[in-house]
Amino acid sequence: MTQWVLHVDLDQFIAAVEVDRRPELRGKPVVVGGDGDPAKRGVVSTASYAARELGVHSGQPLRTAAKRCPDCVFLPVDADAYNAVSAQVMAVLRETGQPVEVLGWDEAFIGVDTEDPEGFARGLAADVLAATRLDCSVGIGENKLQAKIATGFGKPAGVFRLTSATWFDVLGDRPPDAIWGIGAKTTAKLAGLGVTTVRELAAADPDQLARVFGPMTGPWLVLLGRGRGESEVDPTPYVPRSHGREVTFQRNIADWDLVRVEVTRLAGQVAGELDGRPVARVVVKVRYAPFVTVTHGVTLTGTIEAAAREALGLFEPDRPVRLLGVRAEFAAAGGTAGGTAGG
Numbered sequence: 102m103t104q105w106v107l108h109v110d111l112d113q114f115i116a117a118v119e120v121d122r123r124p125e126l127r128g129k130p131v132v133v134g135g136d137g138d139p140a141k142r143g144v145v146s147t148a149s150y151a152a153r154e155l156g157v158h159s160g161q162p163l164r165t166a167a168k169r170c171p172d173c174v175f176l177p178v179d180a181d182a183y184n185a186v187s188a189q190v191m192a193v194l195r196e197t198g199q200p201v202e203v204l205g206w207d208e209a210f211i212g213v214d215t216e217d218p219e220g221f222a223r224g225l226a227a228d229v230l231a232a233t234r235l236d237c238s239v240g241i242g243e244n245k246l247q248a249k250i251a252t253g254f255g256k257p258a259g260v261f262r263l264t265s266a267t268w269f270d271v272l273g274d275r276p277p278d279a280i281w282g283i284g285a286k287t288t289a290k291l292a293g294l295g296v297t298t299v300r301e302l303a304a305a306d307p308d309q310l311a312r313v314f315g316p317m318t319g320p321w322l323v324l325l326g327r328g329r330g331e332s333e334v335d336p337t338p339y340v341p342r343s344h345g346r347e348v349t350f351q352r353n354i355a356d357w358d359l360v361r362v363e364v365t366r367l368a369g370q371v372a373g374e375l376d377g378r379p380v381a382r383v384v385v386k387v388r389y390a391p392f393v394t395v396t397h398g399v400t401l402t403g404t405i406e407a408a409a410r411e412a413l414g415l416f417e418p419d420r421p422v423r424l425l426g427v428r429a430e431f432a433a434a435g436g437t438a439g440g441t442a443g444g
Contacts, residue, residue, distance in 0.1 A: 102214040103214070103218075104213070105212075105214075105241055106241075106245050106248040106334060107212075107213055107218065107221070108208065108239065109190075109194060109252075110256075111206075111208065111229075112236045112237060112238055113148070114183070114186075115146055115178075115206075115207075116131045116149040116152075117235050119179075120149065121233075122182070129149070129151060130151040130155055130172065130173040131149040131151070131152060131173065132147075132148050132157055132170070132174065132176070133146045133148075134147075137177035138163075138175065140164070141163065141349075141351055142162070142164070142350070142351055143349055145157060145159050145160060145161045145163060145166050147159055150257065152170055155169055156169040157173065183206055184206070189232055190229055190232075192232075193229050194209055194225070196228075197211065197225065199334075200212045201336055210249075212332075218241045219260050222239035222260045225237075225239060226238075226239055226260070236258040238252050238255040238256045239252065241260065241262040241263070242262070244329070244332040246280070246281055246330030246331075247263045247328055249281045250272070265328055268327075269303070272328075273298065273299055277298070277326065283325060287322070290314070291322075300326075302323065302326030303326035303327040307320040310322055341431070343384075343428050343429060343430045344428070345371060345384075346367045347427075348363065349423065349424045350425075353421035353422060355422075360422055361410060364385060364409050365406050365409065365410060367409070367427040368409035368410075368427045369406055371428070372429070378432075380401050380405065380430065380431060382399065382401060383399060383401055383408035383428070383430070384396055384430060385397055385398070385425070385428075386425065387424070388424035389422060390422070394424075395416060397416060398430070399411045399412045405427075405429055409427045
């Protein structure tokens with residue numbers, strides 16, 4: 102039998118859950134974000150395909166989405182509902198008896214031994230649809246990298262296989278950021294070296310890239326360009342690596358004494374929700390008006406509240422603030438916390 106890695110990705114997951122709860126919205130442009138009021142500040146968590154065709158996308162301010170799509174249906178985020186449906190989906194995947202590696206709410210890898218991966222994938226998608234009434238796309242590869250990228254070519258509700266044999270036929274002439282794990286900044290930096298396609302990245306000198314990107318990252322980029330990646334699917338239960346809270350202010354805060362009060366409040370809220378997990382680092386996010394986001398973090402040596410205030414001290418208090426966030430990053434397995442959860 103041949104070993105394959107499958108990547109299962111729920112199509113427009115959050116929007117699809119909402120449409121399933123409200124069938125009258127099927128086919129309409131649906132946007133989920135914040136408390137569902139586009140007149141307030143907040144960002145788009147997800148948009149249905151119909152909304153995406155009108156220029157709405159994840160991470161976009163709700164007000165911008167409303168301008169681009171005044172006829173969109175705006176709904177509030179309901180994390181409990183998405184968690185429940187996600188658990189159903191993952192249960193369906195595990196019922197195959199194959200190892201399942203959960204990546205988040207709406208996606209997972211599955212390791213499969215089969216001579217007919219497309220048939221297995223279509224059967225899996227049908228089982229998910231029957232259990233949840235949600236469509237998913239399935240990517241097939243010889244490793245996780247190939248499977249993850251393949252899913253994008255299968256959307257929506259399709260199956261696509263990407264292997265070493267077809268890698269350059271599919272991706273060779275595309276820019277490096279077509280590869281999972283390579284972003285726009287790295288792509289721009291590669292372009293400065295004359296590397297503008299996946300094919301050129303695969304043929305690049307690892308030593309040259311090591312001098313620019315570092316001894317680990319440079320050669321790793323070349324391997325990505327060649328379609329190499331990890332093939333072992335880890336069924337260890339998914340454990341969040343961090344926990345945080347954010348607040349978007351409907352009016353900008355110019356008084357940084359009030360900013361400090363809000364950061365301390367958020368940090369206290371986070372500290373009370375950690376269930377005793379050891380924390381290694383605390384990160385504060387500040388979104389300045391109009392929409393510039395900066396983050397700073399510090400190693401935890403005392404309380405989370407104290408660490409958050411220390412991290413806030415690394416910011417320039419020279420502009421009004423529209424959003425604040427505090428995130429506790431958990432210590433690696435077997436590690437120890439730098440301090441205590443509460444204060």
